[in-house]
Amino acid sequence: QVQLVESGGGLEQAGGSLRLSCTASGRTINTYGMGWFRRAPGKEREVVAVISASGRSTSYADSVKGRFTISRDNGKNTVYLQQDNLKPEDTAVYYCAASLDVGLPWTVSEYRYWGQGTQVTVSS
Numbered sequence: 657q658v659q660l661v662e663s664g665g666g667l668e669q670a671g672g673s674l675r676l677s678c679t680a681s682g683r684t685i686n687t688y689g690m691g692w693f694r695r696a697p698g699k700e701r702e703v704v705a706v707i708s709a710s711g712r713s714t715s716y717a718d719s720v721k722g723r724f725t726i727s728r729d730n731g732k733n734t735v736y737l738q739q740d741n742l743k744p745e746d747t748a749v750y751y752c753a754a755s756l757d758v759g760l761p762w763t764v765s766e767y768r769y770w771g772q773g774t775q776v777t778v779s780s
Contacts (some may be wrong), residue, residue, distance in 0.1 A: 657683070657769075658664055658680055658681075658682045658683050658685065658688070658740075658752060658754050658768075658769040659680065659681045659769075660678055660679070660680050660696055660752045660753070660769055660770065661679050661681075661771055661772070662678050662679070662750065662751065662752050662771045662772065662774040663676070663677050663678075663679070663774060664676040664677050664774060665734060665750060665774030665775045665776045666775075666776070667777045667778075667779065668742050668776070668777070668778055668779070668780070669742075669769065669779050670743055670744055670778055670779065670780050671742065672740060672742050672778075673738070673739060673740045673741075673742065674739045674776060675736060675739070676692070676736065676737040676738075676739065676750055676752075676774060677734055677735075677736055678690070678734060678735040678736070678737075678752030678771060679732075679734045680716070680733045680734070680735075680754065680765065681733070683711075683770065684730070684731070684733055684771045685728075685730065685733055685735070685754055686709060686730040687758060688704035688709055688754040688755060688758070689701060689706060689707070689708055689709055689754075689755040689756075689757045689758055689759055689760060689761045689766075690706065690707050690709075690726075690728060690735045690752065690753070690754055690755070691704075691705065691706040691707070691725060691752070691755065691762075691767060692704040692705050692706075692735075692750060692751070692752060692753075693750070693751045693764065694746075694748035694749065694750045694776075695731065695748055695749050695751070696745075696747060696748040697748075699715075699748075700739070701751070702703045702707050702717065703762055703763070703764075704716070704717055704720055704724065704726075704737070704750070704760060704776060705724055705725075705726035705753060706726070706758075706760045706762060707722065707726045707735065707760075708748060708758060708759055708760055709758035709759075710758070711727070711728045711730070711765070713759070713760055714726050714760075715760045715762065719725060719745075720734060720739075720746075721723075721741065723729050723740050723741045723742075723743075724737060724738065724739050724740070725737070725738040726738075735752060737750070739760060739776070742776075742778045743768045743778060744778045744779065744780045745778075746776060746778050747776060747777050747778050748749065748775075748776060749773040749774070749775050749776075750773060750774050750775075750776055751768035751770055751771055751772075751773045752756055752767060752770070752771040753771070753780045754768060754769040755767045755768060756768060765773045768769065
């Protein structure tokens with residue numbers, strides 16, 4: 657079992673930055689592909705960014721490309737999502753997830769473990 661806990665969410669103005677963290681416990685995550693997802697009010701959960709188990713490969717949704725950066729520190733069992741130039745449409749609950757796929761798992765169904773989420777609200 658892997659337990660995931662997100663932190664770092666909050667209220668930020670458009671153009672500002674936040675750094676989300678996802679700390680894992682129960683097992684080391686160095687053999688798990690990791691992803692950040694979000695769910696905005698009234699919308700389906702969608703992928704934001706994913707990172708391979710080694711950290712050498714990443715992939716981003718078009719809506720956040722160039723503004724968000726996913727990274728991981730396997731020594732600290734933690735994954736990060738740096739959010740820059742935030743926009744009101746980034747407002748959502750952000751979830752961290754772990755997949756047995758060591759590559760770049762892209763869909764919700766590929767992930768086995770999920771955190772409870774952290775709220776990000778961006779004001780205009």
